[in-house]
Amino acid sequence: MTQDKTKNWDQYGEYLALDTLLDIQKPWSADKATGAFAHDEMLFIIFHQTYELWFKQILFELDDVQMRLGRPVVDDCDMQPIVKHLHRVVEILRLLVRQLDILETMTPQDFTDFRDHLKTASGFQSLQFRLIETRLGLRREDRLLFNHCQYDAGYCPASQTAINTAEHETTLFDQIDKWLARTPFVDRDDYKFWDSYRAAVHTMLDGREAMARHAVDGDILDRELAAIARNRTKFDSIFNKDADTSSSPSSSWRLSWRALQAALFITVYKTEPALQGPASLLGHIMDIDAAMSQWRYRHALMVQRMVGMNVGTGGSAGYGYLMQTLEKHRIFTDLFALSTYLIPSHARPPLPQTISNQMGYRYGTTG
């Protein structure tokens, strides 16, 4: 209902609950008598409050993405919102990295002036950030211990329950693993992607070997043949079913063998209409993993600058600890590792027409 357009502008404030929102910045360094407090504590509070608002938004997007990916069959029309919402998470994470530029207008001395007042409060303790990590797929057993304790030992029972609940629900990692494993084209009718790709790899390496034998000899040939042999071994390791985590405990893969195949298939044939969305989805997952990692590193550097070799506020997460999480807390490294097994497009095996047809749109004339 259109209303008088110059009235009631304060609906904006009501809509955003500004009376409340702008009244919950309470510096702990404030002197009880005078109310004076360390100037930069306000920045510290507002900085972290905006972080928490964005964390809420990330969890909200994950709700949607996981609801769609969690269905037995992912509807083709869901690919657009899934990709859109993952892209939004990427943009938010990039903003969170960029936002540290503002916090770094605070000097270490400025921070020292209110640091003691923070007692045990620390950004390291953000429950929502823990939930994001868990929902994405970071497992309890993958997490670094903190002071010989589990990472959630310091939370109140309600927070611990929230974490436990998240840990027992299906994570985005697991959903993507299952969704990949269901990809219909990898093994369909007479077509076996793995066989086709393996043959192409061998043809490519045979060609290199023949060219080497033709062009060089002696030590140079020996080195070249050794390099080709290492390449064969490298590729064989992925063609082997034992690459599966379940059957090979020593494997570094976390994705299932079937999912790995599908991810490679999607990567290699990404221009096929039915694979454009999935390829985009995988790209955004890698963007999220990379953005989280960059945030961790940027945060670690900021902590080092602010407190040097001291531990963080809350007695917790000093620079050394944070740097250990840098690699340990990554989730989707398998997708990055997959690039190890790519071959040039000219060596790529062409798709059988019947498979390619199935991945096209119905309105077209072929098929």
Add this chain to the structure above:
Amino acid sequence: MTQDKTKNWDQYGEYLALDTLLDIQKPWSADKATGAFAHDEMLFIIFHQTYELWFKQILFELDDVQMRLGRPVVDDCDMQPIVKHLHRVVEILRLLVRQLDILETMTPQDFTDFRDHLKTASGFQSLQFRLIETRLGLRREDRLLFNHCQYDAGYCPASQTAINTAEHETTLFDQIDKWLARTPFVDRDDYKFWDSYRAAVHTMLDGREAMARHAVDGDILDRELAAIARNRTKFDSIFNKDADTSSSPSSSWRLSWRALQAALFITVYKTEPALQGPASLLGHIMDIDAAMSQWRYRHALMVQRMVGMNVGTGGSAGYGYLMQTLEKHRIFTDLFALSTYLIPSHARPPLPQTISNQMGYRYGTTG
């Protein structure tokens, strides 16, 4: 007081008032029966809430900067925090521009799905943003009318009072004008910056004229002489006391004549120790003006993308209106215009030793 380091992590949540902060996102598109609402409205709410938190931070920094600049004499030790806090405002404004990348992950169709529910609520109505503009120095008479009404006609009495109060307090523009006008070195003992600079300009232009007469003739000489004559007129316009806004109503300068002189002096001799801070301060003021302008334009483009030729939510600020404010609502254009009157360093008049000495540190051996 050090506490058990793995306990009480929830103090972080208490410190940031997370229970409240994360409970005040109430989409208006929510269906009363099902609670379902347009997915992207959550982003819209959280986006604007983070904006309002940053606006509060900007106002908080302005409080500090204006308190220091408002004193009869600005303490030399205040220059560092003033510059630091202005720089922080710049970084925040740049983040607010950058943050629009996130909002643009929402498509126009997504926005259409909850736009009607917003009724008259509009970001255009942010009271804090109006206060920032006013505090910086945007005058009521400089503002574009909106629907033939004053820009604050739609606010409730309390908000209007806040605006009126801000309008009647000394703005940052006025403080900078007064602070510049007090700069001691511009006219000190026998030294008159204006006389010195005018003489240097004339010497420079005389040199150009002589070179032209020596090198060319005919039409080319005429054109060159005409160009030099235009240059003389240009410079004379600023050397003339009538450049003052008070005595020359037609002037486009808002800064006082004395402040203009000082701003040029600081710009030209910026490496002198006592001018490094002031030069940095003026640079940050220009950064703020430019960042506000970029935000206005980016915002206008976003509104155009989301609602096309429609007016904005709240029946208010469509693309056309916003584009009109782009130039009209700028505040510190005088500082940009000042570059019109710069001359190359080699033509710059050297400072008398006595003046230069006064701008050095006491510990040095000279003076």
Add this chain to the structure above:
Amino acid sequence: MTQDKTKNWDQYGEYLALDTLLDIQKPWSADKATGAFAHDEMLFIIFHQTYELWFKQILFELDDVQMRLGRPVVDDCDMQPIVKHLHRVVEILRLLVRQLDILETMTPQDFTDFRDHLKTASGFQSLQFRLIETRLGLRREDRLLFNHCQYDAGYCPASQTAINTAEHETTLFDQIDKWLARTPFVDRDDYKFWDSYRAAVHTMLDGREAMARHAVDGDILDRELAAIARNRTKFDSIFNKDADTSSSPSSSWRLSWRALQAALFITVYKTEPALQGPASLLGHIMDIDAAMSQWRYRHALMVQRMVGMNVGTGGSAGYGYLMQTLEKHRIFTDLFALSTYLIPSHARPPLPQTISNQMGYRYGTTG
């Protein structure tokens, strides 16, 4: 051929032609005798050289995109590279905006120290930038005159020829217009998108009218009915074939009527598999238009800061001129304007099953 891995690292330099690349920065402010020059001129040169390299990359991406879009039928497998390469152009343009942060570490006084030496050289004269504008679709008649002359009057014959050639080739705007106009689903079998959408709009407005009559009366009802009537008029203007530019000279649309329909269709039904790519393509075109515009404005502000009210180097493009191009030189405003005609998803007419089927993948079970 694998080589000794610690040898021949200088191939990197050979590959990038570094000997040449790093030897073509020749400051014009250099003193013939001493070689000394204004320090910041090096930044000015390198800044513009990186710009020109990125312009070359943009033109290179346009080559590819236009080659694919210029075919009589755009292959479905081409959608992925088209979108990828347009996205790359967006990222480059955003970098070019961001890169101005570096140039602004130069103060106006620093610039004044070598500005006179630049004579008529000006970034305003970049031939590649003119070609990018023309290739995207900026027409000669849309361009602002410069000093009462055509925009390319100052170029040498070879450059003018390059511009003329680009002007006579099919632009990206024209290709997108044609590609949109060919969209098969807008008018297929018994389905007419326009009829379907018009009916939905009328139903929606009828609903609003009925609700208004039920809920309010008197002046409020009159105002509400007037608003609904304006809405009807607004929508009728686009449903009318006379919206076509060819038949209605007064129209502000540059896209053909048929292309407008298709663009709206794609926007509205963007989750359909066959429309996900096209919707993404249109989004990137808008991103390009917005990024170009932001660059123009940021550039204009930088020019104003560096030279105030003077004209630019090369006697050319001062702040006032640049500001006039801001709106005048935009190309794809039609896509922004289209949002004027969106309706909420709940009012959107469902697609007939036969149409929806055709936009799905062949492997699915339906259809």
Add this chain to the structure above:
Amino acid sequence: MTQDKTKNWDQYGEYLALDTLLDIQKPWSADKATGAFAHDEMLFIIFHQTYELWFKQILFELDDVQMRLGRPVVDDCDMQPIVKHLHRVVEILRLLVRQLDILETMTPQDFTDFRDHLKTASGFQSLQFRLIETRLGLRREDRLLFNHCQYDAGYCPASQTAINTAEHETTLFDQIDKWLARTPFVDRDDYKFWDSYRAAVHTMLDGREAMARHAVDGDILDRELAAIARNRTKFDSIFNKDADTSSSPSSSWRLSWRALQAALFITVYKTEPALQGPASLLGHIMDIDAAMSQWRYRHALMVQRMVGMNVGTGGSAGYGYLMQTLEKHRIFTDLFALSTYLIPSHARPPLPQTISNQMGYRYGTTG
């Protein structure tokens, strides 16, 4: 000399040597017969060429900064250009990080299509980047071996000579160390900063101990006292002359003891007029160190995405190697570590008036 303003626009091209600049992109994947090449190789080339141009600019700024800092006495008027040029380096490094967004529009498969053609050419081999590292202060003995060889083993003799020359010149690290060590106020007349600061630290810790004994007892008191004792030990370690690298081989400090004192003094009393520039300088050095580190990490993640677990082009720098350099190749960690020894402002010892006076400007009335 003003010229006809619509003529000779091609001077812009001449100024920037565009004929040459835009003609040195020669993809190695180009087919000899057809000229066809992998589309994304052009991006790869232009991306690295812009990097090398910016590296040249960084070296050019270092020339200036090192020339000024290398003088026996740094002129007070040099502080402004030093800070300005270091800030420019920071902005360039941040752009180089940001610029990776463009390279990541290339998918790993796209890269695979021309990777083999690059043979041993690798960004890892940039001579200019090695020179930047060395000039900043990265020592040969601090560098990771590469394939059991020195990092410059693969370069041609001319490049090796350039590296050796840089290694034997005074680095920025050494210049800053010496400049800090010369700071006059740290030990002047009767004032000894170290004694004054140590006394303040002990007073602060005594206060904490008294408060603890008053407020708690038992285990809690024991823990608190142990924490205070650890704090005393921590501070004593820096007050001890043996913190000097020369006298204590086990120390982790690279800065001299005297320089550490001065850096802490500047950090603590940063608002004093004579310390504002130095404090800003130290801040920018930390920004450079942090930006280099962020670039290294972002680059490592990009390499991992593009080539997985393979080694890099040129058989060189795979992800694992790059990650090892992340901490090992940092240069100015001492400045970050210094924050370990900050105390709140209220506990900070006031400067004697005579010392404070010397750091003020001569024009003032005090002193």
